[in-house]
Structure formats: structure tokens, C-alpha cells
Amino acid sequence: MKLLTFILAFFVIFVPMSGEVSALQLHRVEAGETLFEISNQYDVNSEELSELNLLKDVNLVYDGQALLIPKEGEDTHVVSEGDTLNNIASHYGFSIEELTEINDIEDSDVIYIDQEITLPRIVTMPPHISASSSGTSNSLETVETNEIKDTKVVNDEADIEDNVISTTQGLLSLYPDNFYQRGSTGEKKVALTFDDGPDSKYTPQILEILDEYDVPATFYYVGQNIESYPDVLKDTVDRGHEVGNHSWSHPNLRYLPEDEFEKEIDKTSDIIKEYTGEEAATLRPPYGDLDIDNMPYLVEENYNVVNWSIDTWDWWNMDSDKILINVLKDLHPDSIILLHSAGSSEGYQSTVDALPEIIYNLKVRGYDFVTVSEII
Template sequence: MLCISLVGCQYFNQHENGNPQDQLDEFEHTTYEQERDLPDKQPQLEGGSERDVRKPHPVSNNILQKEFPNALFLNGSPSTNQVALTFDDGPDIRFTPQVLDVLAKHDVKATFFLIGARAKEHNEITKRIHDEGHVIGNHTYWHPNLPKEGLGRLHWELTQTEQVIEDITGIKPRLFRSPYGALNEEMIKMLEEKGNTVIGWNVDSLDWKQPGEDVVADNVLSNVGFGSIILMHDGGDWTMDLSGTAQALDKIITKLKNDGTEFVTVPELVGVPEAK
């Protein structure tokens, strides 16, 4: 495991093979804070960039969705021409404002899954997302690869991010998206018990590969359908250039609106509350 905190490393090295409930209880008393210098105050992805970590798992989350149909959603109803745009890994001081500007231009509301450390550091952007009518979901505090961690770590990441978002917006988010889309049964059971709804996707823009705006737009438009949850990114590893995401977004919205598609938020698409 990649450790970016002395306290965090000490805790996980000592307890990674322990009982999950013991980890959860003890981790409540553990402080986990990043200690290294950050480029332009941009908290980084602990688990690594999408391009280094994310591997194709074409059916694993579909299997989990069948097992937990009321807790995990990969898409909405296939009978209505509605889709939900979602953005991960923000807020980012470079790209989130660009995405928000495009959404405002088209009067489209989206769902942003925010990293707690970034939401806290860039609280004005977080507030703008909320004030402009978009839904905010929980994307953990440090973006670890959660299946490699204990349930105590998940609980800490969940609650710390909830508190940050609630302090800024007044809303405790119900929606949760796991970094890299990485999930297992134990995680979903715990999240369901905590009152969360887990959100995946069924259309991946692959913008994190930085292929350029035309390819990003084509990745979405070639795969979108009724009820699609579309994955895009307004943040990522500091070395990534996601300017193509905002440029592709303009093309995606224009084309789908011309086809009569309605853009809704994830809570509207799947019929769950925005807040706990």
C-alpha cells in the first residue's frame, strides 16, 4: 500500500490483517493527514492515477449490482430518454471551472463525486458546484484503492468526506462512488448500512487517457443510451491535462439535446434522495 502519512502507515502496517470490525472501531481514533508538499495546494490521488491503477473489469460490478439492486446503480431506467453526466476527482482549480462553465452554458445539471481533501482545499469551487444546482457525491477523502484496505479505512474516508461537504454545502451526501470503480461485497454491505447509495456507470468517456476532445466525445456518443450514467473527470493526477473534457462536453450535450435527450442528476435518474 502507498502510504502518504506516517500515522496512516503505522496504523495500516499494524492492522492490515486484523478483524474488520476491530479496525473500524480503532480507526475512529486515528488521525490520517497528508504531510508532503502539494503542487499549488492540489491534494493528490493516494491510490495513483487512473491510467496506472484502473484495469478493465467488464462484468464484476454488474454481478454486484444484481446482488445489491437497491444499493448499487450502474444506470437508470432504459425506457426513458434521460442520462446523467457525472464527474470524478474534483474539485480541480484548473478544470472544474471549465466544466461548470459548459454546463451553465447549456443549463444542464450534473453530479460531481468530490474528493474530500480537494473539496476542503478548494471550498469556493465546491460551493459553486452546489450553488449552481449540481448534486455532490462522496468520492473518499484521499482516493485510495479501497478493496486493498480494511473496512475501517472505508469508514474513515466516508465520514471525513461527508463532514467536509456538509460543512460547505449544508448537505450530507448520500451518493458514493468508489475510486477506480473498485468494489466488493463487504464494501457495499457497509455502505448500505451507513445509508449510502453506491453509483457506478455504464458509459466511460475514457477522458482520463487524455485522447483528445473528439475521441472523448465519440466514446460517449457511440455508447450512450436511455438511462446511461456517463463517467467523465473534472480532476485527476496533477500531470493530467483534462482540458479536452470540457471541450468534448460541449459537443456531447449539443448532440444529445438535438436527439431529444434530457440531462438529469443521478438522484433524479435512479430515484434516490440527494442527502442522507
């Protein structure tokens, strides 16, 4: 996802979670280890560990497999340039009051670069958004168990929140055959998706890894980036991957006049077809945000609009372990996983580093990889 011009100021809250939320860590299985030995090492019940990791056979774990392990205690956020306590609180799902109290901060407007802000709960994604994603239906019922992506702050926060909620629920209700947050096969299939490319650094690395593991994926490319790197687009298609429309310049489409909205879509569609000879079958709106009034045009242009059911949070500069944790803890049949191949000034090396382990760990859990068009 492109670096936001405006700092994310809120998250849409559907299902508040009660009580403290345990943090998670990874254990990579070594040759000869058993689940019983691992559970004793971390003082965790082996049945609990099996359930957390969706293991069908407690006697079967694989060398190199990453297991989720409950972690007691606290985690921290290290303040970087541009951070405010407000955006840190919003990102992790806390109130400013919670953070000021636990960190003994007297003035919430004053924090310092490299200051460690203690976080009392899980930091792999906001704890107030339910991570339950086990269903396979693309229906209103499943909206409440899926996260809705962040929205650029351009209007009053309450108005934006109302708009995003009503839009997502309305789209799922009115366009069940054209708007998706997850797949609909009912099988252990998963679609890896990569937004905001192409570029000349991270996208080629991702393509090489996918080739190495013989895994198909779907890339949501930005038109102006295609214009800069047409050879990467062609290479993506030549390797058998799917390319989707991600707008021309990555604006929040909901706030564009109709003519500008259509131009963002059509211009990108044209350049994809120019270089590949193929029409893009799916579209992902930047930030996952779209107005209901946009849909008739997209349906007329034969687009399926596809968001995601698992956000890896790689766009927030997560390290590779936290990206992997975010995938594993929310994994479910028909998962559509959001990753990025370009678009951040900080880069996506963590995504590149996490990808081989994501692929390996999903395979040992019995998942098959498909493109978005194959899963919806």
C-alpha cells in the first residue's frame, strides 16, 4: 500500500474482544522435536497448542514448521519520526488514555524518537478487531469477523466510519456475485495477493520465490507503476500469475467524481491489456474502500471486486515473523491474503523474507495455492 498522505486515525470496530489478548510468538520445529516437548518448553498444554495451530495429528509436526506459541507479558512500539501517540494508539487498537497510563506519560502530545511505548496486548494486529475467519460464506454474516481496511482521513472520522461500514455491508448484500472478501470454494485453498506494484526491486524477488515454490498468485498493479515497469508486468503474466486492476494513481476512489473514478479504472485497464493482451478480471480498490455508487460501472465493465480476509500488516513495516504470525493465526479455508510488492518508502524486504515461510507453512497445513479468480 502506498505511504498514506494522511495518518490513519481510526479502525472500524465490529466485534470488540473482551479481556486481555495474549501475544503470540513463533517456534520453528527442529529435527526430532515433538509437540509434547515443545509444549513443555513453553509451559503450554499440548492440546491448546494443537488447537491454536490447527493440527489434525498431535504426533505430526514437520521440520522447519512454524508454530504459534502464546506469549505472556507485554510488547513495545519504538517511536519513529512522524509518530504521534494518537496514531500509535489507533494502529494497535488502544485508547490514548491506556497508553499514557501504562507508560506514565504526562503529556500525550510529547513523545520522542526511539522511545519505547509499552503495549499491554497483542501487537500483530489491532486486538479490538476479531481475528475469527473460519467461515466460507461471502455473506453479511461474515462481515463481522473480517477486518475492513484503513481509510485515508479526508472527512470527519464519524462520517468515514459510517460510510465504510455501510458500503461494505451494502456491497456484500447487493453484489454477492461481484464483491468478495474471501473465496467461495469451501475448500482448503488460499490466494496470495500483492498490491501496489510493479517495481524493480521487490516485485521481481517475489516472482522468483513464487517460481521456486511453484505457487500462483494475484498481483494488483497500479497503472502508473505499470507505465514505469512494463517488463515486470509482462514477466508476471508470463510466469502464470494473475494481474488485477488497482487504479491508476492509488487514490481513495470513494471520494472521486464519477469521471475521475472511471478514468482511474479505464486507464489502468487499457495499459494492462496493451502489454499483456488480456483484460483484468478482478479489481481491488486502494485501501479496500469503495462507494456503492461505483459498483454499477464496475459490474458493467465485468469486474469482480476483491478485498481480503487476512491482512498481514506488512504495510505497517512489520518484521517477517509478525507477518507470518498474522497469516497463521487467522488462516481459514478460502483465505484471501493481503501482501504488498511495492508502494512504501520503507520497502518490503520483510514481505520478501516472510514469503518462503508463509508458503511452506500453509503447504504443511494442507492448503493449496490458487489465484483470486480461481478461489471466488
